[in-house]
Amino acid sequence: HHCWGYGEENGPSDWYKDYSLANGDRQSPIDIQSEQTVYNSSLKPIWVSYDACTSLSICNNGHSVMVEYEDCDDKTVIRGGPLEFPYRLKQFHFHWGGKDSRGSEHTVNGKSYPGELHLVHWNAAKYKSFDEAASAPDGLAVLGVFLETGEKHSVLHRLTDALYMVRFKETKAQFKDFNPSGLLPDCLDYWTYRGSLTTPPLHESVTWLMLKEPLYLSEKQMEKFRTLFFSGEEEGLRTRMMDNFRPPQPLKGRTVEASFR
Ligand SMILES: Oc1ccc(S)c(O)c1
Numbered sequence: 692h693h694c695w696g697y698g699e700e701n702g703p704s705d706w707y708k709d710y711s712l713a714n715g716d717r718q719s720p721i722d723i724q725s726e727q728t729v730y731n732s733s734l735k736p737i738w739v740s741y742d743a744c745t746s747l748s749i750c751n752n753g754h755s756v757m758v759e760y761e762d763c764d765d766k767t768v769i770r771g772g773p774l775e776f777p778y779r780l781k782q783f784h785f786h787w788g789g790k791d792s793r794g795s796e797h798t799v800n801g802k803s804y805p806g807e808l809h810l811v812h813w814n815a816a817k818y819k820s821f822d823e824a825a826s827a828p829d830g831l832a833v834l835g836v837f838l839e840t841g842e843k844h845s846v847l848h849r850l851t852d853a854l855y856m857v858r859f860k861e862t863k864a865q866f867k868d869f870n871p872s873g874l875l876p877d878c879l880d881y882w883t884y885r886g887s888l889t890t891p892p893l894h895e896s897v898t899w900l901m902l903k904e905p906l907y908l909s910e911k912q913m914e915k916f917r918t919l920f921f922s923g924e925e926e927g928l929r930t931r932m933m934d935n936f937r938p939p940q941p942l943k944g945r946t947v948e949a950s951f952r
């Protein structure tokens with residue numbers, strides 16, 4: 692049994708063999724065709740309350756680099772938008788390319804960005820655990836932010852400077868007091884649609900909130916993501932962690948709503 696990944700033999704086009712949801716009706720990511728989105732004036736602004744957040748650790752799980760949060764109470768939540776409940780921050784992670792012309796999962800009018808940040812939240816008002824929420828249709832809310840190269844990002848710099856500690860699969864390091872609201876752009880205009888995890892098991896449990904404005908980071912910061920490895924330190928063949936993105940999936944009649952004109 693070989694594990695899923697992003698390689699020739701175990702990549703996104705093979706996932707359906709082990710994960711039947713791969714061909715489901717609400718899969719992610721998608722191409723956001725801005726002219727086809729529907730402006731919904733009753734969508735509320737996104738309300739991010741991360742000030743009392745407790746980050747725990749940064750880890751390389753063999754698919755991405757992830758920062759995990761203490762999620763035992765509602766001190767770090769996202770509210771508003773299309774959401775009926777507050778959703779609790781569990782972790783954030785990234786997807787990126789081997790070069791700047793690719794790397795994001797969502798695309799906008801066919802344009803890929805160099806990468807994409809996913810802030811993953813779960814509906815603790817309705818479900819007892821993240822795992823239970825992760826397979827429920829209204830269980831998760833993921834705030835997605837495109838990465839675009841430009842000026843160095845000073846808040847992100849603390850993270851990119853820590854990547855050397857988690858170069859290999861299954862490595863973890865302490866990463867305290869990191870408030871991810873510092874990663875968000877000034878403008879919180881967003882597109883929203885009902886979708887899924889973009890990695891196996893591809894649960895169709897995600898209300899997606901994709902910000903229109905990207906996070907800008909320097910080319911050197913981008914390059915630091917590409918120094919990570921998919922493989923463990925003991926493994927002979929060291930494969931660099933890059934192109935860990937799933938391509939856009941069929942919309943299957945879904946409507947993408949916009950919070951802005
Ligand atoms: O819990 C999650 C894992 C992976 C991905 S891509 C998500 O969006 C949520």
Ligand SMILES: [Zn+2]
Nearest residue numbers: 784786809889
């Ligand atoms: Zn993701």
